[in-house]
Amino acid sequence: MIAYLLHVSVIVAIYIIAASGLGLMVGFTGLVSIMQGAFLGIGAYVYALTALKMGMPLVFCLLTALMVTGLSGWLLGTISIRLKGDYFALVTFALAVILYNMFNNLISITGGPMGISGVPGFFNSQSGFFLMTWGVTVLLLLILKWFVTSPHGRLLKAVREDEILAAAMGKNVKKIKSMAFILAALYACVAGVLYASFISYVDPSGFTPGESIFILAIILIGGAESIQGAIWGSIVLVAIPEILRFFGLPGEIAAGLRQLILGVFIVTIMVFRTRGVAGAYRLY
Amino acid sequence: MAEQILANGLITGSIYVLVTIGFSLTYSVGRFFDMSFGAHVLLGAYTSFVVFHEFNVHPVFAIIFASFMAGLLGLTIEKTIFKTLKKRKAPPLVFFVATLGILIIAQALAVIFFGSDSKVFHSGPYPSFSFFNFRLTSIQIVICLISPLFLIAFSLIFYKTDLGRRMRAISDDRELSNIMGINVERTMQYIFFSGAFLAGLAGVIIGFESTVDPGLGLKAVLWAVVASIIGGIGSLPGAILGAYTLGFLESLSTAVFPGEWKPVIVFLILIAFLLFRAHGILGVKIEKYE
Numbered sequence: 001m002i003a004y005l006l007h008v009s010v011i012v013a014i015y016i017i018a019a020s021g022l023g024l025m026v027g028f029t030g031l032v033s034i035m036q037g038a039f040l041g042i043g044a045y046v047y048a049l050t051a052l053k054m055g056m057p058l059v060f061c062l063l064t065a066l067m068v069t070g071l072s073g074w075l076l077g078t079i080s081i082r083l084k085g086d087y088f089a090l091v092t093f094a095l096a097v098i099l100y101n102m103f104n105n106l107i108s109i110t111g112g113p114m115g116i117s118g119v120p121g122f123f124n125s126q127s128g129f130f131l132m133t134w135g136v137t138v139l140l141l142l143i144l145k146w147f148v149t150s151p152h153g154r155l156l157k158a159v160r161e162d163e164i165l166a167a168a169m170g171k172n173v174k175k176i177k178s179m180a181f182i183l184a185a186l187y188a189c190v191a192g193v194l195y196a197s198f199i200s201y202v203d204p205s206g207f208t209p210g211e212s213i214f215i216l217a218i219i220l221i222g223g224a225e226s227i228q229g230a231i232w233g234s235i236v237l238v239a240i241p242e243i244l245r246f247f248g249l250p251g252e253i254a255a256g257l258r259q260l261i262l263g264v265f266i267v268t269i270m271v272f273r274t275r276g277v278a279g280a281y282r283l284y
Numbered sequence: 285m286a287e288q289i290l291a292n293g294l295i296t297g298s299i300y301v302l303v304t305i306g307f308s309l310t311y312s313v314g315r316f317f318d319m320s321f322g323a324h325v326l327l328g329a330y331t332s333f334v335v336f337h338e339f340n341v342h343p344v345f346a347i348i349f350a351s352f353m354a355g356l357l358g359l360t361i362e363k364t365i366f367k368t369l370k371k372r373k374a375p376p377l378v379f380f381v382a383t384l385g386i387l388i389i390a391q392a393l394a395v396i397f398f399g400s401d402s403k404v405f406h407s408g409p410y411p412s413f414s415f416f417n418f419r420l421t422s423i424q425i426v427i428c429l430i431s432p433l434f435l436i437a438f439s440l441i442f443y444k445t446d447l448g449r450r451m452r453a454i455s456d457d458r459e460l461s462n463i464m465g466i467n468v469e470r471t472m473q474y475i476f477f478s479g480a481f482l483a484g485l486a487g488v489i490i491g492f493e494s495t496v497d498p499g500l501g502l503k504a505v506l507w508a509v510v511a512s513i514i515g516g517i518g519s520l521p522g523a524i525l526g527a528y529t530l531g532f533l534e535s536l537s538t539a540v541f542p543g544e545w546k547p548v549i550v551f552l553i554l555i556a557f558l559l560f561r562a563h564g565i566l567g568v569k570i571e572k573y574e
Contacts, residue, residue, distance in 0.1 A: 032377055079559060086317055086376040090509065091558055094551040097506075101548045213384065220381070252399055259392035266385030270378050271368055284374045 006126045010198055012238045013137040014191045019218040020144055020230035021187020026216070027224030027281045028148055029180040030160030032085075035076075035092040036215040038099035039185040041207030042069045043192030045103065045110055048119045048202045058122060058197070065193050066186060073185025074178065081177045096209040103204040115203025119196050129198050136194065140187065141227055147183075148227075156180055157225075160281075214262065221265050223279020232278050237262070287417035289535045295424045297531025298431035299493070300507045302486035304527040305438065305520065306358070306479020307508035312455035312518035313475055314370075316379035320361055321483045321508055322501030323390035324354040328484025329496040330394060333403050347488045354484020355477040361386060362476040387501055394498035402495035423493050430489070434482060435524065442520055451475055455518065483508075510554045516567025525566055 022036045046065040050056050056064070080091045103110050110116065123129050147153055158166040159176050167173050196202045214237065222233020241258040249257065269276060274283035303321055310318040332350035335341055341349075365386070369379060410421040420428075442448040450471045453461040462468050486504065490496065507530065512518075515526020530550070537549045557564065 032381070079555070083558060083562075086380040087558060087562065089377060089380060090317065091555060094554050094558075098548050098551050101544070105542075105544045105548075213388070216381075253396055255400075256392045256395035259388055259395065263385045263388030263390075263392055266388065267365070267382050270374075270382035270385060271365060274378060283378050284372065 003126060006130045008238065008242055010126075010129055010133045010194075012234050013133040014195050014198070015215070015218060015234040015238055016137050016230055017140055017194070018188050018191035018215050019222070019234050020141060020227060021184040021191075022215055023219045023224060023227070023230045024144060024148070024156070024187075025180045025184040026219050027226065027229070027279060028153060028156040028160060029177060030281075031081075031177060031180065032089045032216070033080075033092040033181070033184065034089055034209070034212045034216055035096035035099070036184065036188050037207045037209070037211030038096045039069055039073065039188035040192035040195065040211070040215075041099060041103055041204070042072055042185075043189030044196040044202045044207070045116070045192075047193040048116045048196050049109070051120050051197075052116060052118065058120060062190075062193050065189050069185050069189035069192075070182055073182040077178050077181030077185075081174060081181065093209060093212070096212045100204060100208050103207060110202075110204070113204060115201055117201045119200045119202060121197035121200055133194055133198070136190065140190065141231075145227055152179075217262055217266055219276070220269050220274070221276050223276030224283075225275075225281030226279040229276055229279045233276070237265075285417070285539075287415075288419070289539050290532070291415075291418040291420060292538075293528070293532030293535035295420075295427055295493075295531070296534055297528035298427050299486055299489055300511050300531055301435060301524055301527035302431060302482045302489070303504050303508040304511040304515075304523040305435075306476075306482050307505070308512040308515075308517055308519065308523035308526075309451070309455070309475055309479050311512065313451075313458065313472060314366065314379065316376040317383070317509065319380065319383040319505050320358075320386040320390075321480070322387040322503075322505035323361075324358055324480040324483035325487035325490070325504040326390045326394055326498065326501040327357050328354040328487030329491045329500060330398060330403075330487075331484075332488040332491055333398075333405060333496060336405060343492070347485065350488045351481045351484040354487065355481035358476040358480025358483075359473055362473060366476075387505065391498045391501055394501070398498070400498055402497040403491070404495055405491045427489055427493060434485065438478065438482070439520065447471070447474060510550055512564070513554055513557050513562065514564055516564030519566055522564055522566040526564060529565075 018036055018040055022033065025031045025033055043065045046068045047061045050061040050064050051058060076095055080088055080095070083091055104112055106112070107114075121129065122132060148156070155166075155171060155176050158169075158171065159173050163173055166176075195206065218233035218237050219230060220233075221237065222231070223229025240261060241254070244254050244257060247254075270283075275281055303325060306324070307318060307321050310316075310321075328350045331353045332346040335349055336343065336346040365382060366379070369382065410423050412419050412421040413425070442451060450461070450466050451474070453464070453466055454468055454471055454475075458468060483504070487496070487500070490500065490504075507527075511526035511530040512523060513526070514529055515524070516522030533553065534546060534550060537546055541549065
């Protein structure tokens with residue numbers, strides 16, 4: 001039982017990292033992106049490949065993953081940033097589908113649906129992972145907190161509230177948006193690396209477009225423009241499927257039920273309370 | 285070989301066009317991407333599956349009944365969710381995410397009630413016929429006849445009747461139409477019903493032509509998204525052009541590249557259009573830049 005709870009809490013921590021990064025984009029900068037799962041995948045695959053195929057020290061693998069993901073974030077961000085609102089969301093979703101298909105099809109690199117197994121982790125014990133993951137989570141959340149309360153954070157909010165005015169005041173809106181995009185990607189990368197080293201197996205099923213929708217849902221339900229939002233959202237959205245497990249429903253029905261609850265949450269939040277449970281930013 | 289590619293493109297396009305029309309029309313009156321079209325396709329597909337398999341009714345009845353149910357779903361969503369969001373002046377992004385949620389609900393219900401495996405309507409291959417240089421199965425011939433039939437019927441309504449004129453007026457300028465005395469609410473209901481009806485029809489056709497699984501909804505609405513963007517979103521000719529263009533492009537890409545890359549190619553085309561010509565081939569310029 002303890003082992004199970006430790007496992008679940010590590011997963012929650014990983015989602016918190018990924019979601020809080022996305023929250024920076026969605027809540028503070030107003031850019032709704034549906035591709036966070038894909039960046040998790042990039043981080044996970046780069047880490048797995050450098051660790052396994054090149055036998056580099058694990059810290060270097062992490063750094064390489066960060067660099068590759070950061071670069072992708074910069075590249076993909078630069079092309080997406082110029083679109084507004086729902087068009088931006090659509091492009092990110094298209095990119096999520098493209099990246100997922102690349103994970104699945106580039107069999108010589110990623111192993112396709114079979115994935116990569118035996119990925120080395122930082123620790124061998126569960127409690128070690130537990131401490132490390134939560135330690136990283138707390139650290140990253142503190143960094144985020146510092147960032148949003150700093151002048152940088154105010155710049156993000158300025159862009160969110162009135163882009164044209166911000167530009168008129170001389171702020172480089174493109175650069176600000178790009179910065180948020182890359183930061184979100186980097187957070188997703190860390191989450192992906194932790195995930196890969198914890199599960200020691202990387203395959204495309206963890207980085208589907210549906211996964212990206214899930215992470216977005218965490219932010220929307222938990223609350224945008226709020227760091228607690230990412231925390232609460234992750235806990236609730238990960239806990240519910242786990243609790244369902246104890247009802248002994250057949251596998252597929254449980255999975256369907258989980259999706260159903262997710263869908264209902266998304267619609268409810270969009271219609272009644274876009275700032276989510278604990279958030280401060282309302283979409284309308 | 286080339287003729288087969290064209291033929292396949294024609295068939296694919298004929299299926300896509302049924303979903304794209306409603307999707308594009310919804311955008312023209314509501315200015316948002318309605319992902320719940322995937323739910324309409326799923327409803328049409330699974331309803332016809334149940335009706336056809338469990339109750340063994342005649343295919344024509346199954347088609348009409350299933351499409352009608354999908355139409356009702358579209359109507360219901362409009363009366364409940366869209367009306368509420370519109371009243372509160374929600375931005376298009378919120379509509380997009382909300383309809384995504386609706387699609388997820390539909391997909392989840394499909395998994396719960398029918399499982400995630402593929403359903404087949406008709407076991408065994410259909411009789412196929414050879415033409416000049418290509419082959420078509422009997423069902424594919426039916427598709428190539430039914431779909432344009434519905435297209436023509438819809439176009440006639442859209443361009444030649446009063447109802448159609450009202451639809452065009454609303455998509456042009458909603459406020460002004462209201463002021464001019466058009467019952468916007470009622471006309472919108474016709475639009476949403478017919479769009480969903482056609483999408484449900486597409487679902488039924490797909491069921492007869494290949495297989496149905498819960499993931500079909502998302503796939504179908506993504507076809508509509510790409511087809512609308514390519515052809516020009518918000519316009520009926522654009523929807524038709526975009527759908528058939530997409531059908532041919534897909535058919536072509538499958539002939540040239542390995543099949544599993546088709547989604548990547550399709551979405552790269554989408555991104556290219558979004559960045560360089562978001563109003564598509566036939567559309568009017570829209571504000572999609574901040």
